[in-house]
Amino acid sequence: MINKFTYQPKQFDLSGLSGISDKTLEMHFKLYEGYVKETNKLTEKISEFLQDGKIDQEEVPAYSELTRRLGFEYNGMVLHEYYFGNMKRQGSVDPDKNSTFFKLAEDSFGSYDIWKADFVSVGKMRGVGWAICYQNPANGALSNHWISLHETGNIAGFVPALVMDVWEHAFILDYAPADRPKYIEAFFSNIDWAAVEKRLQVNTVSRPATA
Ligand SMILES: [Fe+2]
Missing domain, CATH: 1.10.287 (Helix Hairpins)
Structure with a gap:
């Protein structure tokens, strides 16, 4: 055996989430x-x-x-x-208005609500994959992306901040396939925003200078 890096599954204590059994x-x-x-x-x-x-x-x-x-x-x-x-029992739907994530969402999208509308819309896209909000470590900006399967669409070097599984296996025991929006709503009620916040590498968005 040449490779010394064998992975072990991590353990997550998530029983009792809201809307995800x-x-x-x-x-x-x-x-x-x-x-x-x-x-x-x-x-x-x-x-x-x-x-x-x-x-x-x-x-x-x-x-x-x-x-x-x-x-x-x-x-x-x-x-x-x-x-x-990025989930926990008794998570909160939205981050604190004074949090770095909230401010970066405003800086990147104009408002947190627009960021959220985009992220949720990405999650509702047809297909098998993930909705991911990444941070660009070069300038701090947040952007939302659709990942097909697990590997197509990930941005090299970008930091995953909020990750949502929208493969049907993530919700099929709790919701009908057409009810993915209900699962997305449930996901949002379980977000551990402190965990999301810890992933951010840059606290502000650096904008190009305006003429
Ligand atoms: Fe999954």
């Missing part, structure tokens, strides 16, 4: 653990190919396929950790 969470934790397992397995299989220090011609197809899956499995693991990590 313990049964859903139990199933979701199992799915998350699957991503941790697959990430470790992929890394190990790739390291086996590399044991002789090179990729032989006949190994290229299998090696390429495994390597292409890295983004899917790694992001599946990491995004779930962000998602579970």
